Amino acid sequence: MDFFEVINTQRAMRHLKPDPVPDELVWELLDAAVKAPSGGNRQPWNFIVIRDADTKARIAGWYLDGWNTAYGPFRQAAMASPAIAKTYASADRLANHLAEAPLLIMVTLDPARVAPVTPPGANVFPAVQNLLLAARALGLGATLTTVYRTHEDEVKQLLGIPDSVETMALIPLGYPVGKFGPTSRVPAESVTYWEKWGQAGKR
Amino acid sequence: MDFFEVINTQRAMRHLKPDPVPDELVWELLDAAVKAPSGGNRQPWNFIVIRDADTKARIAGWYLDGWNTAYGPFRQAAMASPAIAKTYASADRLANHLAEAPLLIMVTLDPARVAPVTPPGANVFPAVQNLLLAARALGLGATLTTVYRTHEDEVKQLLGIPDSVETMALIPLGYPVGKFGPTSRVPAESVTYWEKWGQAGKR
Numbered sequence: 001m002d003f004f005e006v007i008n009t010q011r012a013m014r015h016l017k018p019d020p021v022p023d024e025l026v027w028e029l030l031d032a033a034v035k036a037p038s039g040g041n042r043q044p045w046n047f048i049v050i051r052d053a054d055t056k057a058r059i060a061g062w063y064l065d066g067w068n069t070a071y072g073p074f075r076q077a078a079m080a081s082p083a084i085a086k087t088y089a090s091a092d093r094l095a096n097h098l099a100e101a102p103l104l105i106m107v108t109l110d111p112a113r114v115a116p117v118t119p120p121g122a123n124v125f126p127a128v129q130n131l132l133l134a135a136r137a138l139g140l141g142a143t144l145t146t147v148y149r150t151h152e153d154e155v156k157q158l159l160g161i162p163d164s165v166e167t168m169a170l171i172p173l174g175y176p177v178g179k180f181g182p183t184s185r186v187p188a189e190s191v192t193y194w195e196k197w198g199q200a201g202k203r
Numbered sequence: 204m205d206f207f208e209v210i211n212t213q214r215a216m217r218h219l220k221p222d223p224v225p226d227e228l229v230w231e232l233l234d235a236a237v238k239a240p241s242g243g244n245r246q247p248w249n250f251i252v253i254r255d256a257d258t259k260a261r262i263a264g265w266y267l268d269g270w271n272t273a274y275g276p277f278r279q280a281a282m283a284s285p286a287i288a289k290t291y292a293s294a295d296r297l298a299n300h301l302a303e304a305p306l307l308i309m310v311t312l313d314p315a316r317v318a319p320v321t322p323p324g325a326n327v328f329p330a331v332q333n334l335l336l337a338a339r340a341l342g343l344g345a346t347l348t349t350v351y352r353t354h355e356d357e358v359k360q361l362l363g364i365p366d367s368v369e370t371m372a373l374i375p376l377g378y379p380v381g382k383f384g385p386t387s388r389v390p391a392e393s394v395t396y397w398e399k400w401g402q403a404g405k406r
Contacts, residue, residue, distance in 0.1 A: 003340045006206045007235045007333060027406060030391035032210045036332060037347050041290055043388060047395040049404060070319040087244055116273040118349045119371060121324010122331075126347070129239060129329035130210060133336075137206045144240050144329070146321045160400040168322060185246060188233035192250040197363040201252065203230060 006137045009181030012087075013141025014094040016101050016174030020051075025138055026103070029173075032134035036127035039115030044123050048106040048159055053099070058158055059148060059170070060099035066150030067095035094143065094172065101172035105131070106159060109166045124168045131171065141176025144169055204340045212384030213336055215290075216344025217297040219304050219377030223254075228341055229306070232376075235337035239329035242318030247326050251309040251362055256302070261361055262351060262373070263302035269353030270298035297346065297375065304375035308334070309362060312369045327371045334374065344379025347372055 030047055038044060050056060071078075071091070078088035098104075109124045128144060135142035148155055148170050155167060194201035233250055241247060253259060274281075274294070281291035301307075312327045331347060338345035351358055351373050358370060397404035 001206045003204045003206045003209045003336070004235070007238050007337065010238065010240075012240055023404075023406075027391060030395050032207070034388045034391050034394065035210050035213065035386060037213075037215055037335065039349065040287075040294075041387075043394070045394060046400075047391075048400060049395060049397050052398050055398065066320065084243075091243075117269065117352055119324055119352075121322055121328050122347065122349055122372060125324050125328030126332035126335070128325075129332040130336075132240065132329070133206070133333075134210065144325065146242065146325055149320055149322075162400070165400075169325060183238060184244075185237045188230060188237050188250075191237065191246070191248060192233050192252060194252050195255050195258065197249075197251060197365070197368075201226075203226075 001137045010136040011183045012143040013176040014090045015177040029134045033127040033131040036130045038123045039118035042113045044110045044113030046108045050104040056099045062151035063098050063148045064095050066147040102174040105171045107169045109168050142173050209340045213339040214386045215346040216379040217293045218380040232337050236330040236334040239333045241326045242321035245316045247313045247316030249311045253307040259302045265354035266301050266351045267298050269350040305377040308374040310372045345376050
């Protein structure tokens with residue numbers, strides 16, 4: 001698949017079919033993830049592939065609680081906004097159906113393996129983005145989520161993640177219901193300056 | 204260009220030719236960057252494209268100072284390690300030649316535009332990775348750097364970045380000296396667990 005087609009049609013695919021995802025495809029996603037750069041090439045990431053129904057159900061419970069706490073207060077305003085209503089409804093649906101995703105991938109960061117002067121996220125989210133793009137290239141639906149972090153301690157205990165390791169993202173994965181891209185974004189020329197902050201560039 | 208070829212051959216290209224990079228290509232990089240996901244699709248990123256020689260020289264001075272402070276103490280050990288020596292020497296060369304890159308792209312984050320419960324990096328580094336991958340697809344060399352952050356206040360003042368906005372990455376860009384990929388990485392099966400931390404998966 002053409003690189004720019006992947007880039008231009010990747011979007012959060014939150015509604016997933018229950019059909020299982022073969023191991024070979026999971027490994028293709030992970031192979032793409034670990035090709036990403038990290039500070040000093042220290043690769044301080046780990047991945048946990050979760051298919052167990054009980055584990056998914058427990059994480060889904062915490063996720064829904066976190067969603068309701070963090071985003072519930074915005075429901076009325078969000079659903080009244082034409083620009084946000086569709087995304088909010090889709091994210092709300094995901095929060096109520098997370099356990100139905102055929103698999104979840106938890107991404108973690110070991111701070112002891114992070115190179116000096118690099119923000120933690122610089123060492124993990126390039127790999128996460130590689131994984132999301134590879135999912136799109138393979139026809140799999142995926143979403144970058146972090147709402148479970150309201151219950152990070154419980155999630156870490158459930159998965160046996162050491163205290164010293166941080167969780168960074170949880171990616172529900174499966175064959176998607178609905179179509180890939182295009183996405184709606186503020187155009188590059190509206191967020192880019194030339195030479196100094198505030199100086200718009202000509203296109 | 205095929206998606207997986209881009210993924211598999213992207214690597215830090217630190218040695219750049221002085222040849223200028225056309226504006227059209229810069230916009231293609233930025234178009235790819237803003238296609239990335241962000242929490243609640245709030246897109247809290249901005250980009251500053253820097254070609255001015257004086258601005259590059261001042262940033263390069265701070266970068267070199269930051270490099271010497273943060274990584275100088277590791278020089279002897281790094282250069283004695285067959286696994287690290289080449290990368291260290293390449294990063295050291297970049298630190299001493301940053302001003303020669305035909306352009307720098309500064310990536311910033313506005314915390315006021317970040318969605319609840321998302322780590323800051325989750326909102327910017329997917330876009331940075333899109334930009335790096337697009338550079339590789341277009342035959343441009345790029346590297347994710349953060350060493351300038353040892354002098355973040357001075358860099359922000361020079362570029363006129365508001366106090367409330369954080370800098371996240373600085374990407375030197377140009378036509379590369381040397382060849383793209385492959386990269387050396389710890390294989391996915393060595394950093395992936397199944398169901399619980401510590402349980403290796405079969406490939």
